[in-house]
Amino acid sequence: MLTRAIALVVSVSSLFGSVAFAEEKIKNTPPLHDYRVEFQVSELEEGKTLSTRSYAMLLRDHESGKVFVGENIPNVATSTRYDIGTSVECHIEQAVLADGFVLLSVNAELSSLNRAEIKLVPTTHKLRIATVGQVALAKPSMVGSVDDPASKHRFQLEATVTKLR
DSSP states (O other): OHHHHHHHHHHHHHHHHHHHHHHHHHHHSOOOOEEEEEEEEEEEETTEEEEEEEEEEEEETTOEEEEEEEEEEEETTTTEEEEEEEEEEEEEEEOOOTTSEEEEEEEEEEEEEOTTOOOSSOOEEEEEEEEEEEEEBTSOEEEEEEEOTTSSEEEEEEEEEEEOO
């Protein structure tokens, strides 16, 4: 009986010790911040803007988000499907740095079906930008640019990160 009572006291004290440790860890964890991350994809030809599309997401420190606009096209030959359209994935790698920047990881893809070739197995045309870099808070920053080899068009990806209250 005494052994059970001692085991119970040890178990209860261990439990309270774990709770105290968890509370201390929460106190020492820096607060999380919320951000609005806006992207602009601009299509240019010889320096002239042809079109601009905007996408936005809300993220918290060290979190990821994804925006996809497009279609899911079947491939009848292989019974698989293709995501065709615009996809932007973003991750806040590091919260606000001392100099007012955020370390941002971005993976963007623009894809379309190659309509010039009508085949049983469709071919796709893709442009991709994948980067990690510092972005100034509340200021548009170009995070990537790519020339389309199939045309005279250039695609630019711009990000604006705004810290929310």
